Amino acid sequence: MMTRGDSSWFDEAAGPLVRPYAVTGGRTRSGRTEFDMISLVVAARTETDRRTLDPEHLTILSLCRQPISVAELAAQLDLPMGVVKVLLGDLLDRGDILARAPAPVARLPELNVLQAVLDGISRL
Amino acid sequence: MASADSETTADTPRSADELPLAVKLLIAGGFGAGKTTLVGSVSEITPLNTEEVMTEASLGVDDVAGVEAKTTTTVALDFGRITINDGVVLYLFGTPGQERFWFMWDELCHGALGAVVLADTRRLESCFPSVDFFEGRGIPFVVAVNQFDGAHHYTTDEVRGALDVGDDLPVVLCDARERESGKEVLRSLVLHVMSRMGAPAAATG
Numbered sequence: 001m002m003t004r005g006d007s008s009w010f011d012e013a014a015g016p017l018v019r020p021y022a023v024t025g026g027r028t029r030s031g032r033t034e035f036d037m038i039s040l041v042v043a044a045r046t047e048t049d050r051r052t053l054d055p056e057h058l059t060i061l062s063l064c065r066q067p068i069s070v071a072e073l074a075a076q077l078d079l080p081m082g083v084v085k086v087l088l089g090d091l092l093d094r095g096d097i098l099a100r101a102p103a104p105v106a107r108l109p110e111l112n113v114l115q116a117v118l119d120g121i122s123r124l
Numbered sequence: 125m126a127s128a129d130s131e132t133t134a135d136t137p138r139s140a141d142e143l144p145l146a147v148k149l150l151i152a153g154g155f156g157a158g159k160t161t162l163v164g165s166v167s168e169i170t171p172l173n174t175e176e177v178m179t180e181a182s183l184g185v186d187d188v189a190g191v192e193a194k195t196t197t198t199v200a201l202d203f204g205r206i207t208i209n210d211g212v213v214l215y216l217f218g219t220p221g222q223e224r225f226w227f228m229w230d231e232l233c234h235g236a237l238g239a240v241v242l243a244d245t246r247r248l249e250s251c252f253p254s255v256d257f258f259e260g261r262g263i264p265f266v267v268a269v270n271q272f273d274g275a276h277h278y279t280t281d282e283v284r285g286a287l288d289v290g291d292d293l294p295v296v297l298c299d300a301r302e303r304e305s306g307k308e309v310l311r312s313l314v315l316h317v318m319s320r321m322g323a324p325a326a327a328t329g
Contacts, residue, residue, distance in 0.1 A: 020177040030314050036235060037176075038146040038215050042137055067143050069215065071203055075172035080198070082177055100143035102235045111321065113147060113212060114237070117316045120208030124166060 023056055024077065024086040033092055033099060035070050035085040041092075041099045042067045048096050056087055057096075064097060144213045149313065150232055152219040153242030154250025158270045158300035159218035160202045162242060165306040167204025167216060175200045176228065199228045200293070214312075219254070229283055230259060238264040238317045240309055244299065245276045248286055264317045266294040268309040 021028055035041075043064050050058060056077065063073055070088065074081040091097045103113060137143060151159045164171045202218040219235075220228055233239075239258050243251045251267070257264040269283050278286075280295040282300050289295075294312050298305045 034144075037217075037231070038148050038235070040143045040146050040213070042143055042289040045136060067213075069146060069205075069213070071174050071201070071215065071217075072172060072205070075174040075203075080175050084329055098143060099141040100140040100145070102146040102148065111318070113145065114314055114318050114321075116208050116212050117147060117214055117237070118311060118318070120206060120212070120214065121166070121307055121310045121314065124206065124303065 020080050020083055021086070023054070024083055027086050028082060029089075031084065033089055035088055035099065036102050037071045037101050038069045038102045039079055040067045040069055040102075041097045042075070044096055044098045047050055048094070053090075054087075057091060060084070060087055061096060067100075119120060136189050137310075140197075143153075146213050146215060147154050148215045148217060148232075148236045149310065150217050150219055150236050151242060152239050152251075152265075153256040153270075154244060154247060154254070156247075157242040157244040157251065158272075159242055162240070162268075162270075162298075162300040162306050162309065163202055163204040164217050165217045165303045166310060168207060169203045169205050171202045171218075173200055173202050176231075181293055199225050201232075203297040206286050218277045226257075231294065233261060233263055235248070236263060238266075238313050240313055241267045243267055243269045243283060244272065244275075245269060245278050245283075246272060248283070252287070255289065264320050266296060266309070266316050268298045268300075270300045273299055 041064050048061070052059075052110050056079070059077060060073060063076055070081055070084055073088075074084045077084060088097065088099065092099055103110065143256070151162055153159050154219060160171055180189075199220050201220065203218045206214040206216070208214050217232055219232055219239075239254075241251050241254045241258065255265075255267070267283065267287065267289070269278065269280070271277060277297075280297060284291070284295050287295075294316050296309055296312050298309050
């Protein structure tokens with residue numbers, strides 16, 4: 001095998017060895033769907049072909065058995081949101097998850113939603 | 125969203141429409157004004173921290189693989205959650221205080237119902253940029269004056285004058301550490317959003 005002695009091929013100047021998007025193979029876009037930081041996702045089925053998924057995909061699937069936001073997933077996975085969005089795009093394209101975008105800004109705010117929010121805060 | 129640890133996973137949703145609708149409020153203000161404290165006092169979860177890495181991708185470059193000298197900026201965000209009912213989940217996001225993160229504010233503002241600008245009377249000027257930002261974007265906001273121990277207590281009119289904002293902008297005094305106080309701040313914001321739509325709120329218990 002190759003022996004390099006004490007010198008390694010990386011050094012301080014190389015920067016962090018795991019770039020933020022290494023886990024997505026360098027991809028920074030999430031396929032067909034744009035995820036918002038508060039898009040909610042949920043697992044769409046209980047079985048899937050796990051062999052073709054990365055460990056991060058599987059962790060996401062285990063975390064979204066109940067609806068959960070992109071931001072919460074990112075916090076729990078300790079990955080940047082942009083990375084999580086790419087991984088979610090993979091899962092969405094496979095049909096492994098469902099995603100709901102937040103209330104769209106064009107129709108916002110809907111009064112019944114605002115009233116519900118007001119009531120919900122009051123009940124805290 | 126209550127505990128989901130039961131063995132029998134709830135029926136798998138058949139369509140995305142069965143998911144709750146997510147809405148968002150922003151908590152802005154200068155460094156140390158108490159943003160995370162306010163989020164924590166009303167959130168049903170311990171505030172979570174996540175980060176967004178901004179790369180050239182944010183500026184329109186499709187693929188960063190192989191880019192040697194890519195610059196990245198990491199922006200940390202604190203946020204909390206309030207489950208409103210089966211159909212609506214409210215998220216509260218603290219905005220990153222530093223002005224060099226304005227680009228992040230744009231994404232944060234996308235779809236936000238409105239914003240709370242927390243003012244620290246020891247450094248009132250530190251909330252001016254937030255006020256300017258939301259005024260410029262037409263995003264409804266209220267100013268909440270966090271009453272720090274030992275700081276001079278101003279009246280809401282004094283604060284309104286210092287910020288040079290009109291009577292139609294709600295200014296409320298609060299203690300960001302207290303849940304009831306935090307609730308009042310959020311209520312005043314939602315009521316303000318509703319009044320801007322010309323709709324009176326129904327009485328709530």
